Amino acid sequence: MSEEIRSALEHYVARRAEAHRVVFTEFRLLSGGAIQQNWLATAQVKDGPHQGLLELVIRADAPTGVAVSHGRAQEFALLQAVFEVGVTVPEPLWLDASGEAIGRPLFVMRRVAGQGAGHLLVKDLSLAPDRPALARRLGEELAKIHRIRPPHPALEFLPLYDEAPALHAVADLRAWLDGHDGAHPVLEWGLRWLELNAPESRPLVLCHRDFRTGNYMVDAHGLTAILDWEFAGWSDPLEDLGWFCAACWRFGRDNLEAGGIGHRSDFYAGYESVSGTPIPREQVGYWEVLAHLRWAVIALQQADRHLSGEEDSLLLALTGHLLPELELAILQMTEAA
Structure with missing residues (x-):
C-alpha cells in the first residue's frame, strides 16, 4: 500500500509542479499524527519551474478524526492566511481537496528543519x-x-x-x-x-x-x-x-x-x-x-x-x-x- 501511495503522490506532485516527472528519493511516514498522517518526501523534480530538489511534507486526513478538528482544505486555508501575514509557518504549496491523489484530502507544504517533540x-x-x-x-x-x-x-x-x-x-x-x-x-x-x-x-x-x-x-x-x-x-x-x-x-x-x-x-x-x-x-x-x-x-x-x-x-x-x-x-x- 505504501508503494501505491508513493507512486500516486509522485504523479500528483509532478502535475502540480508542472514537471514531466518527479521521483521521491526519500519517502516515509512521520511519527505522531493522531488526527492526520504526515509523509516526508524528498522530490527530485526533473524540469519545470520547481526543477531540482524539493523537500516536502505531505499532510493527509487520517482514517478517522476528532469531530472538532478541521479537514485538510480548511487547514491549508489557515496556513495560507497566516503565512501571508508573516507568521513563521511552512510555506503551503498545493491542496488536493477532493482526494484525487490517494482517496483522501491532502495538502503539500515545504519541509522545515527542526525538532518538534x-x-x-x-x-x-x-x-x-x-x-x-x-x-x-x-x-x-x-x-x-x-x-x-x-x-x-x-x-x-x-x-x-x-x-x-x-x-x-x-x-x-x-x-x-x-x-x-x-x-x-x-x-x-x-x-x-x-x-x-x-x-x-x-x-x-x-x-x-x-x-x-x-x-x-x-x-x-x-x-x-x-x-x-x-x-x-x-x-x-x-x-x-x-x-x-x-x-x-x-x-x-x-x-x-x-x-x-x-x-x-x-x-x-x-x-x-x-x-x-x-x-x-x-x-x-x-x-x-x-x-x-x-x-x-x-x-x-x-x-x-x-x-x-x-x-x-x-x-x-x-x-x-x-x-x-x-x-x-x-x-x-x-x-x-
Whole structure:
C-alpha cells in the first residue's frame, strides 16, 4: 500500500509542479499524527519551474478524526492566511481537496528543519539554547496570529457566534459530554465553574487553539515553524495564552510555566511587544482551567476512536489514560481559585 501511495503522490506532485516527472528519493511516514498522517518526501523534480530538489511534507486526513478538528482544505486555508501575514509557518504549496491523489484530502507544504517533540525539546538545551529568547519569540508569533480578525474572505468556514468565547467553549464541551456514554462528574464540575466565572467578552481574533510545546519546531538557532492548525478558530486571545501556559503542556518542567521552556514574563513580553496590548494577567488562569478541561474531552474523543474499533492505535488508547491526571488538575485549580 505504501508503494501505491508513493507512486500516486509522485504523479500528483509532478502535475502540480508542472514537471514531466518527479521521483521521491526519500519517502516515509512521520511519527505522531493522531488526527492526520504526515509523509516526508524528498522530490527530485526533473524540469519545470520547481526543477531540482524539493523537500516536502505531505499532510493527509487520517482514517478517522476528532469531530472538532478541521479537514485538510480548511487547514491549508489557515496556513495560507497566516503565512501571508508573516507568521513563521511552512510555506503551503498545493491542496488536493477532493482526494484525487490517494482517496483522501491532502495538502503539500515545504519541509522545515527542526525538532518538534515536546518531551525532547524541554530537556535538550542544544535546541534553541536561548530559552528566554525562544519564549519571547513565541509570544511575538502568537500576537501576529491574533492580528487576523473576522471577517476574513479566506476563513469564512470558521463559525462566528454571539456569546462570549468562554461560554461558547463551555457550551460546546457540555454538548459533547451530554452525548457521551458514562459519567464524568469532575468534568461537569469544571464546566460549571467555568460558566460561573466566565470573563467579559473581548473582540474575536484568530486563535491557533493548540499553540503549545509540541506544535512548533526549533533547531540550534531557535524557532523554525509553528505547526498543526486543525483546531484554529475565532476566540478570545487569552485562550491561546492560557493553553500555552497550562501545566498539561509543560512536559514535566513545571517550574517553567511558559510551555516548559521559559518564564511567563518573557512569553508575555514578546506578545505585548507586537500586540501593543497589555495582557490581563489575572485572567489567564481561567483559560488554563479551560485548557485542561478541553484537553480532557479531546483525550476521551481520542480513546473512543480506538475503543470503537474505528482505528486500532496504542497512542489513541493511551491518551484516554490521561483523564485522571487532568481531572485532578482541574480540581486543584478550581479549589485554589
